[in-house]
Amino acid sequence: MASLDHVDLELLAALAEDPRATVVALAERLHLSRNTVQARMGRLEKSGAFRSFERSISTAALGFPLEAFIAVGVRQPHLQKITAELARLPEVLQVHGLSGQTDLMTFVACRDARHLFDVDGRILGIEGVERTETSLVMSEAIPYRVSGLMELAKRDGR
Secondary structure (H helix, E strand, C coil), X not given: CCCCCHHHHHHHHHHHHCCCCCHHHHHHHHCCCHHHHHHHHHHHHHHCCCCCHHHHXXXXXXXXXXXXXXXXXXXXXXXXXXXXXXXXXXXXXXXXXXXXXXXXXXEEEECCXXXXXXXXXXXXXXXXXXXXXXXXXXXXXXXXXXXXXHHHHHHCCC
């Protein structure tokens, strides 16, 4: 991804504050032309600066209020195949590869405890998965955020 300058960071900060802001509103707020904002938005999108907007959709609103992290231990030669199989499970929202005892940290959303039990069983049924350990999400203590990083990047002179 290309380096972000102070205008990019201001644009991203404005979008973080109001994700539904129009290009015209962003241009007015940042004292830029509409064409400049539009061009920068296109460049930011192409560079990978924006992640999936699905992050903003509540799983509870979709009928899946129970969230959990499932730590998955795997046999390493099967890692790529296991990741592909996990991607096929609609309840799997996100998977991270980790170092240490846990190989994959899987974030899932389910209807209820029985559904979570079934999802865990499907994960355990994937060839190469050796073990799982499930932790229920009790609350979101700090929601996903990058505003602090944007402020740090501005201070660092980006």
